[in-house]
Amino acid sequence: MCVGCRVRTVKSDLLRLVVVEDVLVPDPRGRLPGRGAHVHPDLACFELAERRRAFPRAFRLPGPLDSGVLRARLAEQARQQQDDQR
Numbered sequence: 703m704c705v706g707c708r709v710r711t712v713k714s715d716l717l718r719l720v721v722v723e724d725v726l727v728p729d730p731r732g733r734l735p736g737r738g739a740h741v742h743p744d745l746a747c748f749e750l751a752e753r754r755r756a757f758p759r760a761f762r763l764p765g766p767l768d769s770g771v772l773r774a775r776l777a778e779q780a781r782q783q784q785d786d787q788r
């Protein structure tokens with residue numbers, strides 16, 4: 703389930719996230735240990751999850767979590783997709 707829009711979908715559609723020292727880290731290959739959360743690789747879902755404080759809840763951490771790395775990655779991805787569509 704995506705922690706942003708809360709739509710159930712197959713895992714391959716979602717980006718796995720883990721927390722490393724209070725930083726949200728994307729784990730696209732699913733190789734990092736620890737509790738994971740899944741979100742659509744989409745800025746809209748990310749922002750929804752942030753607004754709902756879904757990340758700390760998903761990881762059962764008091765938060766706040768540093769989401770800068772994840773945000774930058776999703777923003778970069780969105781830019782690339784726009785380029786592809788041109």
Ligand SMILES: [Zn+2]
Nearest residue numbers: 704707742747
């Ligand atoms: Zn979503």
